[in-house]
Each structure stands twice: as C-alpha cells, then as structure tokens.
Amino acid sequence: MQLATPGGRLGARIIDIVIGVVLFFVVGVIDATLLPILVGAAYEVCFVALKGQTPGKMATNIKIIRADNGGLPSWGSAVGRWVIPSIAYIVMVIPGLLVHASLLWDDRRQGWHDKAVKTLVVKA
Numbered sequence: 218m219q220l221a222t223p224g225g226r227l228g229a230r231i232i233d234i235v236i237g238v239v240l241f242f243v244v245g246v247i248d249a250t251l252l253p254i255l256v257g258a259a260y261e262v263c264f265v266a267l268k269g270q271t272p273g274k275m276a277t278n279i280k281i282i283r284a285d286n287g288g289l290p291s292w293g294s295a296v297g298r299w300v301i302p303s304i305a306y307i308v309m310v311i312p313g314l315l316v317h318a319s320l321l322w323d324d325r326r327q328g329w330h331d332k333a334v335k336t337l338v339v340k341a
Contacts, residue, residue: 258299266295270341280341284327290336297334 264271269280269289281290281298290298306313320328320338327337 254303258296258303261299262292262295265290265298266292274338274341278341279338281336281338284325284331284335284337290334294334294336298330298336301330301333302328 261271264274265281266289268275269282274280282288283290283294302313302316305316316329318328320326320331323332325337331337
C-alpha cells in the first residue's frame with residue numbers, strides 16, 4: 218500500500234474547501250434569505266386564504282374579503298396580495314410603499330394589490 222503524497226492530500230483538501238464553501242453559500246442563502254421569505258409568504262397567504270385575517274388583522278379587527286361576494290379570498294388571491302407588494306419592494310422600497318399607500322387615494326380604500334385580486338379590507 219502506497220501512502221498519499223503531501224501534494225495529493227493538499228489537492229484533496231483544496232477541493233474539499235471549495236465544495237464546503239459552495240455548500241456554505243447555498244445553505245446560507247437558503248437560511249438567510251429564501252427561508253425567511255418562504256415563511257413570510259406562508260404566514261400571510263395561509264392566514265388570508267383560510268381566515269381572511271392575519272394575527273395582526275385579528276388584533277385590529279379587520280378582515281380581507283372578496284369584493285364580489287364577501288367570502289374568503291381564494292388561495293390565488295391570497296398569493297397575489299402577497300406577491301404584488303413583494304415584487305414592488307424587491308424592485309425598490311418606494312414602489313413597495315406606493316403599492317401599500319395606493320389605498321389612500323382610492324374611494325374603496327383598495328391598494329393596487331387589492332384591486333389586482335379583487336379584494337377589500339373591511340372591519341371584522
């Protein structure tokens with residue numbers, strides 16, 4: 218049996234370090250960025266689709282309803298209400314703020330995300 222050379226071991230170590238760094242960054246991105254986004258999306262979407270209210274909306278006695286029949290928003294509407302402002306915030310903070318502030322100049326107090334998915338926010 219022949220022993221590995223120091224050069225061979227060093228090469229193996231360098232390869233292991235490169236793989237480790239790549240894995241660190243992949244897992245780090247998932248843990249530091251993607252996972253919080255997914256959890257935030259699940260929180261918002263699930264509460265809106267299942268109850269029409271997030272805990273914050275429950276605490277302030279408001280509710281999201283379908284504009285056409287007053288029922289709970291569909292899953293698609295719940296996703297849309299989350300995606301539209303999220304994309305706007307990714308583009309820049311100002312567009313995100315405009316999406317949420319747009320309810321201020323609307324007679325039905327619908328933000329652009331509400332208009333897009335045909336929801337209203339009402340007192341519970």
